[in-house]
Amino acid sequence: MVKRYLDLVSLDRALEILGEAFQSRARTERVPIEAAAGRVTAAPIFARFSVPAIHISAMDGIAVRSADTLGAGESRPIVLPDAARVNTGNIVPPEYDAVVMIEDVWLDDGAYTIRKAVAPWQHVRPVGEDIGESEMILPSLHLIRPHELGALASYGVTEVEALALSAGLVPTGSELVPAGARPGPGQAVESNTLMAAAHLRALGVEARRYGIVPDEPDQIRTAVLAGVRDNDILIVSAGSSAGTRDYAASVIAELGEVLVHGVAIKPAKPVIVGKIQGKPVIGLPGYPLAAFTVLREIVTPLVARYGFPIPGVESVDAVLTTTLNSEIGTDEFVLLSAGRIGGRWVAVPQSRGAGVQMSAVRANAVMTIPAAKEGVEAGEIVRARLTVPRRQAGEAVLVTGSHDPCLDRLADLVRPGGVEIHSTHIGSMGGLLTLKKRQCHAAPMHLLSPDGEYNIPFLQKYLPGEDLVLVCVAEREQGLISRGGATLDDLPTLRYANRQKGSGTRLLLDYLLKERGIEPALIRGYDREFTTHLGVALAVRSGEADCGMGVYSAARALGLEFAPVTTERYELAVHADTLDDPRVRTCVDAIDSDAFRQTLLRMGGYRISETGVRRVLP
């Protein structure tokens, strides 16, 4: 048996081990205040001098002796021959003890007249009113805010002692090419250290990326030693698993100590926590989402141990839209698109594949399925940790159902309106059932009923009695995408790339096959499912299939042939009351805009519908 395995520890235990192994103290460095915003003080900062240094006027006006003003009133003006004109910030000469605002002063023949008595020290800013020499301005471990720079400068501070921490990032992997190069078959762009560097910089850590090291133990050893020498923390990207070419753990063990190899989290099981020359060395798994998970769950707490403040994470309690099964004994992190629907938060899980980076791009939240649970049921309330500010998550419009490339263009068009469209592709029927549970704002669909009508019969059947509206995104052409110009008649002789169950495009195929009396079982590839139009087109272009059904824009994007089959209504179903939501309204208005129509024409394969919005009669 070729079995390789890791001795897994829990995430909590891994963090404990990290805490025991490193009594982390950051370095400190002097930073000029011009560059100090966002830095963390390493020591308290004291005022070099008092502000104001001497009594100054708080107003434009005249400096007076308050005793001279006693008894002044509307009917008893007092002339003050020796008052002194002062502007805001001017010194109040020692012989005076108050300032009268210029608005309350009459100037007659060069002498000042007042009609109101003033109290001693009125409108005088006494020495040290703002701060006194030697007073503490900021304590240590304080994240310096922009406006505090002004205060520091005012009090005579020109440099601050700030925490400093540097992390080296060593990418390893013979299959990697640098960003900008086009990866050949089986190659990939080295992107994990780019992500890690940006992640660390956002925490205030200086990040240094090294060149790509192939999977050769000698070269990895040399790179690791250099990285440890020049930095406070070292991160080795990939090679952390137990495959035939995973050398990170053995190199770390040889140069120092492996404290943890394998943590019971998903994705990111094969993470390494090691120590070389007293410094932490973290081995990141190669899958981008696994690496992202380690950065968030392990590297971020490590950086926090050095005194760096970690941006607060906000959480919301949200209704989960889909049942998630999970492995007992493993903490699984699932990326989510969260949004507010009615009065509650709803969370749609993203794809859980560790190789699908787009999941993290699309997601605005993450949840944990704890090790003790086998999963979470649809409809349960889960704790969603937001990866964007709460306000931004509140801008999400959840669009769940059938996919069309023009939805992305719509998402782009509504951005100036402050709206974020999160679309999830689970097919027309899936969207319809999600809408029924009020777990999306809008369900895009193109469901053809046997009598040739689109969408309405399905809504009447599955959401009876509900007040619904259909917004027509476009009338679009579906057709056969192929390399050689296939038509429906060729179907039985070709390998077909099908769509997933419940998708309108699959129903269309079934409808067409039935019409022609062809058994689905005769279609080669009928059971192989793709979830988007572009996925079908990619299968055709790669030669895995000969043809598949999809929209024109997908064929055109990949330079494939397109044989039109039918024109269908691609519509968004929404609850009528949802149209009052300004975010949804922004989307509907965008669909109705010239800009969107122009976009559809440019993409090709769409017709603008005459009927924009139709009410569904219950």
Place this chain on the structure above:
Amino acid sequence: MVKRYLDLVSLDRALEILGEAFQSRARTERVPIEAAAGRVTAAPIFARFSVPAIHISAMDGIAVRSADTLGAGESRPIVLPDAARVNTGNIVPPEYDAVVMIEDVWLDDGAYTIRKAVAPWQHVRPVGEDIGESEMILPSLHLIRPHELGALASYGVTEVEALALSAGLVPTGSELVPAGARPGPGQAVESNTLMAAAHLRALGVEARRYGIVPDEPDQIRTAVLAGVRDNDILIVSAGSSAGTRDYAASVIAELGEVLVHGVAIKPAKPVIVGKIQGKPVIGLPGYPLAAFTVLREIVTPLVARYGFPIPGVESVDAVLTTTLNSEIGTDEFVLLSAGRIGGRWVAVPQSRGAGVQMSAVRANAVMTIPAAKEGVEAGEIVRARLTVPRRQAGEAVLVTGSHDPCLDRLADLVRPGGVEIHSTHIGSMGGLLTLKKRQCHAAPMHLLSPDGEYNIPFLQKYLPGEDLVLVCVAEREQGLISRGGATLDDLPTLRYANRQKGSGTRLLLDYLLKERGIEPALIRGYDREFTTHLGVALAVRSGEADCGMGVYSAARALGLEFAPVTTERYELAVHADTLDDPRVRTCVDAIDSDAFRQTLLRMGGYRISETGVRRVLP
């Protein structure tokens, strides 16, 4: 009458005028992805190629034909002579359609044996699983997060078109000296453009600071023209008021147009909104907190109009601890220290002087008293907009009462424990009454009863029946601070710097005067109040007073004489149940630490108390 005035408009109207005058479109620029985190996309970004580009293995294992595995089981192993060894990420050769995990493979005599059938496409990552060529990765106006750089690089993107906006910052004022220079009498450090530059950079705007321009119209004109030429937005700092040397408005009017001069907000009334060559020109008032207010309330919304996302502001509903009076017709912004006490948020107003920059340093929130209100009563619930993350605000420990410089040192010591001490100096009695209302976590006090006992008699009298604890910070020396070595006997002949009503130090003076049969009215300066020990010491050093009562460390910090008068217990009063709060516990533990004792010894004038914590019997 020398009156000058501004035609005030409301803040809402000023923002409307800004919106009407500038159809803001940011410039765009190409940014390499290495530098793109935190930038905002100016256009949608599309994938240059599909990922994966071809079917690859999702696991370490062997590539197989799924048909060959049909019927395999524990009791019916199948040998696969021509399976191919693949690691994660390797190409699955076209003749295979599935991958078996290495853990499920037995290697015998060079051939692979399996004991489980596999479904077609198991553990194969199909072409385009992550993203398909031509798919939209990010829409426009998207704030790029660190992990998205990895995705962009993986999909072949090396540069992004990002929003770009530059702001010029012109400081004006003949009284200004650059940071690092020690201001002479009546001078001040130019700090507002430093603050503004950091504020703008945090929003993603490029900020360019120019040199200090004296209050000369010709020089201001030249600087403004250069600033408008080189930037998208110009900010002129100070000279925005209506004083005799305020030229900003007239220069802007001459070179362009003044749209607003004066907004009904406090602080920051004399703000200017102008337009030169179609570009916005903002005149900041000179007072640092007024400038800060304009940056927050006017410049930030202006930047948002260009498409820059503004960090979310979190708000909490908090009990206001102090009555605030306000001018009808003016929106007043009041800085606050907010913290959680028991189950609710409490907000302590900071000093409202526009010249007191420390208010903004100390504050973690800001509230608005709307123009329609004359003020807010103590105990009312107000909306506090946090200026730190909510989690950080939740770390605040509100310490309200008597002041001692060692409290700042304590605040420094508890920072590694994640605690922020916010101390407000309103005297021992003020603190006691705040504690009674449970509007602070701890009330520092040193109240001497006629029978010579400290603090307990006052707590028993004012908070009868409550379960209270006194934590002794230190036994400290109070004494007479002077330049010439004055003693109590000299009091009737000297000018005295007194403390505010309700402060323990003032009560101490009254006690001593009574003991000696001296009438307070005979003490010169009895009515002039200072709120801190250092304030008293500063008044003595500046020559405004000859002596005052205070602690040794204040005298020492300013190099003054100190004649000991008495030793007193400086204690924190807390509700017994509050000791369960981990933040409060951290403070109590810090008081009991060697580090704090060493600090007290270094500061001088303190003795470590034998009794650390005493229970107050009701």
